[in-house]
Amino acid sequence: MPGGTADPLEARRHRSRRVRAALHARREAIRADARRNRLYRAVVGCAGILVVVVGLVLVPLPGPGWLVVFTGLAVLGSEFSSAQRVKHFGERQLHRWARWVAARSLPTRAALAGGTALVVTGSVWGWLAWQGLPAWTPEVVTAQLQWVPGLPGA
Known part of the structure; x- marks a missing residue:
C-alpha cells in the first residue's frame, strides 16, 4: 500500500467480518439459554409468517409479491429447517420455470x-x-x- 493508505474495500470487508462474528456470538448466547431461544424463535417465526402472508397477498397484484414470499421464507429458514426446504423447493421450481420459458419461441x-x-x-x-x-x-x-x-x- 503506497503512502500507507489502507484499501477501503479491505477495511469494509474486515468490518463486515467483525460484525458477522459478533452477531454469530450473540445468536449462540441466545441459543445457550432455552427461554431466550424459544422467545427468539417465536419472534422470528411470527415475523417470517407475517412477511410470507403479506407476500402472498401481493402475488396477484403488480409488484414484488413472490420476492416478498421468498424473503419471508428466508427469515423463517434462518431458524426453521422446514421453511428452508420449502424455500429451496420454490427456488428450484422458479429456475425450472425460467428455463422452460427461455426455451420457448x-x-x-x-x-x-x-x-x-x-x-x-x-x-x-x-x-x-x-x-x-x-x-x-x-x-x-x-x-x-x-x-x-x-x-x-x-
Whole structure:
C-alpha cells in the first residue's frame, strides 16, 4: 500500500467480518439459554409468517409479491429447517420455470407476458370494481380512471 493508505474495500470487508462474528456470538448466547431461544424463535417465526402472508397477498397484484414470499421464507429458514426446504423447493421450481420459458419461441414468450399482464390487469380491475377507489387516491389518478367501466367512484 503506497503512502500507507489502507484499501477501503479491505477495511469494509474486515468490518463486515467483525460484525458477522459478533452477531454469530450473540445468536449462540441466545441459543445457550432455552427461554431466550424459544422467545427468539417465536419472534422470528411470527415475523417470517407475517412477511410470507403479506407476500402472498401481493402475488396477484403488480409488484414484488413472490420476492416478498421468498424473503419471508428466508427469515423463517434462518431458524426453521422446514421453511428452508420449502424455500429451496420454490427456488428450484422458479429456475425450472425460467428455463422452460427461455426455451420457448419469442411469440410464445410474448403470449405468456401478455397473458400475465391480462391476469394482473383483470385482478386489479376486479378489486377496484369490488372495493372502489380508495379515498386517498390522488385526483390526477381518479381523473385518468374516469373512462374505465365498472369502477365506482371513478
